[in-house]
């Protein structure tokens with residue numbers, strides 16, 4: 127995998143004399159103290175991250191945490207005070223204006239929170255804009271823009287003006303405008319925040335759908351954790367200009383780096399994010415070679431009413447219940463363990479979202495077995511584990 | 523000892539007067555050239571307009587009003603200009619239109635670029651502000667005197683004082699219109715790699731156009747309001763009629779001249795106003 131965007135120790139300090147502020151920063155003053163003392167605002171402090179090709183990298187944080195400032199340092203709409211910003215290995219902070227324009231035209235597309243369409247231009251001429259400033263001939267830019275419009279399902283509106291379209295449609299135009307140049311990198315600053323919830327969900331799905339076809343490298347800003355968890359391959363959490371944690375959605379949920387992050391993730395709908403593998407427990411098992419007696423003794427020891435049976439390779443064979451074993455002994459049937467195994471038991475794959483287990487768990491009388499594609503038993507999920515995970519308790 | 527006996531006095535007026543005399547001596551040939559050039563331009567336009575027969579001219583003006591502003595204004599134009607011809611003020615009206623037209627061209631030719639520049643430079647914006655206030659509020663008679671000195675009696679001091687008086691809204695509204703373009707739209711233009719000129723031509727000017735057109739409209743209206751003053755320094759036109767009416771207490775002549783000014787003003791106002799509105803949803807190509 128190649129790194130498309132690499133931010134290294136990016137600082138952005140707003141104010142007339144940023145250098146003075148670095149000294150105070152070294153002394154350990156906070157953002158608020160520095161603002162009060164010097165009138166300088168710390169936009170971004172020492173931010174570093176790498177975004178890999180094809181990845182959706184989400185930057186999340188409360189209002190004023192520096193998300194917009196940071197993403198604008200990527201295409202230099204805001205000039206960082208210090209640091210390095212590599213795009214395809216080239217430090218964009220070192221290039222001259224002409225090269226900067228070239229990079230913006232060819233490599234980076236941007237989608238804005240309030241759409242920022244050109245109100246005096248038709249939809250198609252909005253989408254064409256990026257190609258037009260490059261001096262691409264009319265025919266070609268028209269063709270490419272129509273393709274982009276078709277991608278977002280708005281080809282019929284090519285000759286309309288932005289104010290004739292709904293918010294959701296306008297943002298599709300914003301997306302098409304960014305895609306028309308066919309850039310490798312998309313910057314999306316709260317692109318869906320201005321949309322109402324249903325449209326917003328639709329746009330998220332559409333983005334994921336487009337992404338599965340196009341494999342862009344996307345930096346996506348949101349202050350909504352659900353959105354971050356849904357679309358992010360990795361998430362950076364920002365607070366007061368500092369990136370406090372970078373990780374996969376599961377990392378963020380299960381190992382919040384500090385109180386800020388854990389507070390942030392408290393209200394999240396975990397069922398969408400956590401999968402069976404996040405909440406499963408290590409199972410007690412018996413092996414096919416063990417007889418009924420061993421099984422019964424083990425279950426008594428552990429206080430279990432059922433136990434999973436695996437073979438030597440830990441391939442799942444089924445489950446035996448304490449009732450069937452006791453019956454077997456009473457009736458002196460002396461059956462082999464294999465004959466007592468129930469094979470008709472619920473199983474699931476490790477990456478199944480927890481929310482999809484709700485139904486199964488409600489029906490099942492036994493824990494759900496988590497198995498990999500070769501049917502090896504990885505763990506078990508009992509109803510109580512699901513409930514614990516939903517309430518945000520420790521789920522190791 | 524009281525305050526009025528004090529001999530303390532700052533000789534502002536004396537200094538200004540000395541400056542004017544100095545400029546007049548040093549730059550005489552420059553002023554003469556400007557005088558010659560502007561006089562030829564206005565006079566030439568007057569002659570050209572008068573070469574067109576009155577009925578043809580009226581039809582042209584009505585067509586213009588109809589194309590740009592619609593039927594109502596066209597009818598008004600027809601009635602208004604027939605009335606002007608009927609009052610025997612046609613020649614004076616063409617003279618006034620010429621003066622206003624040339625003044626407006628100069629005003630806009632200087633004012634709009636200055637407005638664009640001011641929109642990009644906070645420093646210039648700050649410097650211009652008091653200058654514009656000065657230009658707008660200083661009584662026109664005050665700069666009429668040096669204008670006569672520099673450019674002699676005739677059309678040219680009229681043009682110059684009209685330009686000074688009518689320039690501020692052109693600068694102000696161009697500046698304002700461009701600054702009012704939403705920051706995120708400008709940011710979007712930058713994000714797609716626009717040069718500064720592309721940003722100006724493809725985004726800022728088209729979006730500022732309604733405001734700029736309002737500035738053009740105001741410029742033309744202010745130019746017309748200067749016709750009487752322009753006549754005081756010798757420019758021919760409708761202003762002369764009004765002036766005659768005032769000085770000779772000739773109510774009839776004064777009223778007719780005034781009415782003609784109002785008719786021309788309403789015509790120009792409606793037409794330039796619709797020009798601004800019409801342009802709003804025009805597509806701008808390249």
Ligand SMILES: Nc1ncnc2c1ncn2[C@@H]1O[C@H](COP(=O)(O)OP(=O)(O)OP(=O)(O)O)[C@@H](O)[C@H]1O
Pocket residue numbers: 140141167168169187188189190191192193194195196349
């Ligand atoms: N041009 C500027 N001049 C001074 N301070 C600024 C400027 N732009 C942003 N800031 C400050 O920098 C900090 C970070 O702002 P930023 O817009 O990056 O936050 P954000 O995380 O995007 O917030 P939001 O969710 O509200 O968009 C804030 O304290 C803000 O006030």
Ligand SMILES: [Mg+2]
Pocket residue numbers: 193194195315316
């Ligand atoms: Mg923001």
